[in-house]
Amino acid sequence: MMRSRRQLLVAAAFSALALLAGTANAAAQADDRVAVFDSANAVRIAASQDGKPFVLVVWSLDCVYCKHNFDALGKLRARHPGLRVVTLSTDSAEALPQLRQVLQRVSLTRHAWVFGHEPQERLRYAVDPDWMGEMPRTYFYRADGQRQGVSGVISASDWDRHLRWAGIAG
Template identity: 30%
Template sequence: MTLRWLLSLLLLVAAPLAAKTELAETRLDAAALAQLKQAHLGQRWLVLCWSLDCPACLKELSQIAALQRRYENLALVFINTDADDELEPERQQRLAQFELSGFRHLYFADGLAAQSRYVLDSGWYGELPRSYFVDELGHWRGSSGLLEAAQIRQWLVPGGVNDTHVVPAPAAGQG
């Protein structure tokens, strides 16, 4: 009886830890985007769009992996733009490689890249990497190209950047 009780206790303690490491992805649509915006209202956050065939995107994922080891509770959301359900195992493998399972992940619907881009940003033509700086009021500012780690730190880490040169963050309210 004692062994069974210990095993039950172990499962109760371990289950939440195991759940945190599972990668849950959500298909990007208008409802998912609205829910995401509501969940982050009142805080700065960053949306990073990436693809498996984008070397700069993979470099950005690597930078985020290093930042998350140094800073807790980074408000990041990742959106994969591949729009191919057959790539799901490779997509999940890449995110696991960079230890990014603790963040929110969305993906473009299979075969619907243009429609998914439009849901996210009607003025975006798909260039990658693509980032969106979102301020506390919910204002979005899109940026194409590889972000520097200092830009990400300044936007997401309270107190900004102390240990490297300061790279200006987008002004609040732009976008």
């Protein structure tokens, strides 16, 4: 009889550990969630930042120059740990495994979006009517909602200038 109680306690302990591990895994997966962007979501990106200044980085898996912006962002986040970054991939949702891999490598898994199934032109227009699809494309948002869009690779001094404009860095 004593032995079966001990076995029950051990089984209960293992069950509790498995439950905790599953909860931790679900929380990690929630951080890695990539939301699907459609034209109606354009306003939600800015709203998701609760009125705080942030950077929106538009990128693609096949954009060689986007890697340079991600490298620069890694250095900037080391200097400014509170830097809020939202990513928007222009790839299709079918590329989610590759997108997650890149985002994990550059530690930008939170606030990640990927283009949905609407035509690319419509999705680009929803982001910015003046944007013609060149990449990388980076938007600096101020707390009051104003934004500046920059196409191409951004130099270190330009990053600092744009971040100051947005009220992100002093």
